[in-house]
Amino acid sequence: MTKEIFSIKDEDGFEAIALKIFAFQAVHCEVYKKYLSALGISPLDVRRLHEIPFLPIGFFKTQEVVSSTDPVQVVFSSSGTTGMIQSRHLVTDISVYEESFLRAFNLFYGDVEEVCLLALLPSYLEREGSSLIYMVDALLAKSRHTDSGYFLHNHDELYEVLIRQRQAGQKTVLIGVTYALLDFIERFKPDFPELIVMETGGMKGKRKEMVREELHMALCNGFGIAGVHSEYGMTELLSQAYSPGAGIFHCPPWMKVLARDTNDPLTLLEAGRTGGINIIDLANVNSCSFIATQDLGRVYVDGSFEVLGRFDNADIRGCNLLVG
Template identity: 45%
Template structure:
C-alpha cells in the first residue's frame, strides 16, 4: 500500500500529541511528490532538510488552485470540485483522487458533531449549489442524505414548511439566502438543527454572521444557529455556533501576520487564516487562505476577507 493510502487510513487516530509529526511527514511526502508545491517551497528555500517544526512548513497560497492541477503523486482524478466562480478571476479547482474518501471524512466530522444520522431527516436548501453540479458541498450533502432517514433530500422553501412542523429529529443545511427566505415566512420548526453554509450568491445583500443568526433565531424560535466553514480546496470542514469553529483533530488553523505571512500570531490576535488539512494528502495539506480570523485554543473565528479576494466558498463572508 502507498504512503498516501496508509496516511489516509491513520487520519482518525491523529491527536494533539501526534499532529505535528504527522504534519511533518505530510510535508516531506508532498515536497517529494507534488510538483507545484515543491516549486513553491524551493522558491522559499524550504526543503525537508531545513523544515523541522510545524511553523517552518510553507503554506501554499490558495490562488494556486485556480491555475494549476494541484496533486501529490501521479494519479487520475475521479472528481474535480469547482468554486462558485463569483468573480472575474476564474474558478478554483480541486482535483480529487477519491470522491468516496472525501465523503467518508466529511460525514465522519458531521456525525462527531451532530450525532447518528440514521433517524434524522436531512433537509438541504442549496438551490444555487445544485445548479452548479460540481460543488464539494453537494457531494458531501449527497452522502449525508444517503445516511439520513428515507425522507431526507433536497427541498425548496415552498415544500419544506410542513416538514419542519412534523415530529422527529431534523437537520436543515442551507445557504444563507434560502434560510432567510424560509425565515421570512415565519416557518415553525420542531426538533430541528439549522446549519448555514453562508453566502448570498448575489441573491441578497451580504450581512454579517451575527445579524443573520439573530434573524434566524428569532424567526425559528431557536436558541442557536450552526455554521459550516469549508471550501473547495479543503477535504475537511469545521462547524461551530456563536461564530466559533472547530476542525477535526487531523486539521488545524494557524493565524499568520498579515504584514509578514511567514510569522504567526498568538491566541486572540487577528490575522490571516492558514489551514492544515491532513486529509488533503493527495493534493496540498498546507493552505494559505484569503480569510481573516483569530484563534483561541482549538477554536477559530472568521472575521472577513482580504481586500480584492474572491467572495465565494461555503462560509458566510463579511
Template identity: 50%
Template sequence: MNCELEHKIFSANPSNFDELALEVFEFQYQNNLLYRTYVDTLYTHKPSLKLAKDIPFLPIQFFKSHSIVSGSFEPELCFESSGTTGANTSRHFVKKAALYETSFFTCFEQFYGSVENWCVIGLLPSYLERKASSLVYMVEAMIKKSKHPKSGFYLYEHEKLAQVLSDLEAKGQPVLLFGVTFGLLDFAEKYQLPLKHTVIMETGGMKGRRTEMTRTQVHEELVAAFQTNAIHSEYGMTELLSQGYSKGDGVFHAAPWMRIAVREEEDPLSVKMNEKASGVINVIDLANLYSCSFIATDDAGRIHPDGSFEVLGRIDHSDVRGCSLMIAE
C-alpha cells in the same frame, strides 16, 4: 505507504499532529511538483522543520491556475468553486471519493453523532445548479446515509419544506437543515416556524442575492423566525476535504486532522498556532493528502489556544466566493 498514511491521518490528535503533518509535508514535497517549486522558491532548499506551523503554506489562488496534485492519478472527483461572474474558479482534484467521505462523516459524527439519527434536508438552491460542488456532494451523501424517507433537497419548494418540517417537529424527529444563507433568509421571510428539534446549519453564501449582512445579523433574524436557541455554521471550502463546525457562538471547532493557524498579512511567513492571535487564516487539512494539505486562505480570522477559531471575513484583495462566511462586523 500512501494507504498507511491515509489511515494515520484519521488517528490525529494533539500529541501526534505535528509528527503527522511533517510526514504529510514530506510526501507532498516529494510528489507535488508545484508545491515543491513553491517551497524551494521560498527557502532555496527544503527547510528543516520541527513544528506544523513552520511548514510552508501554499496560497489558495494556485487552485485557480494550476492542478494541485500529489502524485499521478486519475481523480474520482473534481470539485469546482462557484467564483464570481467572469472569474477563474478553483478546482480540487480528489484522488479517492472514499477519503473525502471518511473525512466528512467522521468529523460530523464527532460533533453531532451518527448521521443515521437525523433527517437531513438541503436548502441549497444555487449549489444544486453546480454538480461540481463539494458541499452538495457532502449533503447528498448524508441524505443517503440517513435513510430517512423525508431526507432530501428541497430547492425552492418552501411550502413543501414548511409542511415537512412541521410534521417532523410534531414527531420530535431530529432534523439537520443545511442551508445556504440567502436560501434560509428567503424561507424565513415566508414561514416562521418553531424549530425545537431542528439544527439549522448555515453554510454561508449570499451570492449577490441580498444586501450583505454580518453573521450576527443573519443569525438574529433566523433565531427570531424559527424560535430556536442558536444557528449552527459549517466552515468548508472547495479546496479542503475537512470541515469545522460552530454550534451557535461563532466559534468553530475543526476535525482532529485539521488545524487552523493565522499569519500576518504583511509577513506571510510569520505564523501563529495554539495561542490567541488574529490574522489571515492558514489551514492544515491532512485529508488533502493527494493535493496540498497546507493552504494559505483569504479569510481573516482569530484563533484560540484550544484550537478553536473564528472567521471574521475576507481580506480586502480577495474575491468573494459562494461558500465564504459573512463580511466582518
C-alpha cells in the same frame, strides 16, 4: 496513510502525521515543491509543525495541485461570477473525502443514519462541481429517515416536513444557503426550538450582505431556535469545521487552523491575535494539506477559531464568510 490520518488522538500524533505528509507533498506535489524552492526552504530543514510553509490558495486557480499520480476521480470547482477564474481541486481518491465528511458529521452531530437531514441549497444545486453538494448527497444517502432530502424552491413542503419532525421529536438538521433560509422564514415560522439550522454562508448576489449577528438573530427569530450553526469549508479542502453558534468554529482531529501575520506570511501568530487563516487539512493528502487562505480570523487557545473577514484584494467566493 489514511488510516493514520483518521486515528489521530492528540497534538503529538497530529504533528507527527503532518510532518510525514509534508515530507511527501514537498517531493510529490510539483506546485508545492516549486513554491518551497522559491522560498529557499529545504524540506529537510522542516522538523516542527510551526516550520511548515503554507501554499497560497490562489494556486488552485492556475495550477494542478496534486501529490498523487493516480487518475483524477472528481474535480471540484469554486462558485464565482461570470469571468472569474475558478479554483479547481483535482481529487484522486474520493473515498478520503467521503470518510472525512462522514466522520466529521458524526463527531459533531451524531450518527447521520439517525438524523432527518433537510437541504435548502438551490444555488449549489444549479451548478456543477460543488464539493458541498457531493457531501450532502452522500449524507442524505446515509440517512435512514424517509423525509430526508433536498428542497429546491418548494418551501411549503419543507414547512410541512419541519412541523412533522417537531411533532415527532425527531432530531433534525436543516442545512441551507443563507439567502434561501431568509426567503423561507419570510413566509413560514416553524417554531422548532430543537431544530439545528446550519447556514453555509453567502447571499450569492440574491440579497444584501448582512453582518453575522444580524443574520443569526433573524434566523433564530424565524425558526424559533436559540442559535445558528455554521459550516466552514471550501473547494480546496477535504475537511470542514463546524460552529454550534456565535461564529466560533471547531475542527475535527485531522484539521487545524493557525493565524499568520498579514505583513509577514511566513510568521505565525499567538492565540487571540487577528491574522490570515492558515489551514492544515490532513485529509488533503493527495493534494496539498497546508493552505494559506484569503480569510482573516482569530484562533483561540483551545484550537477553535472565528472568521472576521477577507483580505481586501481577495476575490468574492462561495465559501462561508460573514463579516462580523
